[in-house]
Amino acid sequence: MNDINEVVIAESPRDVILFATRNEKIISYPALDRLYSRNNWANISNNVELLKLVEAMTLEGLIEHADGGYRKGPNWKEPAFITKKKHPTK
Helix, strand or coil: CHHHHHHHHHHHHHHHHHHHCHCCCCCCEHHHHHHHCCCCCCCCCCCCHHHHHHHHHHCCCCCECCCCCEEEEECCCCCCCHHHHCCCCC
């Protein structure tokens, strides 16, 4: 897979979060925050906007709280960039 930083810069935050929660993986909010702060808040303004997005995605059932983080929710769907194989995986 290309570097996760490339994905953060190239894709929408919604798709990055969906990507990060694929295959039952769990990601914490601090880890998401670090991804974006490390990449100069690419495609999102700040951590408040990121938190609002995470909350909205939780309400939509795209992600859900689990073990101190977030994982794939009942309405999770694969991000378009994965379907289109835009960022090849190893």
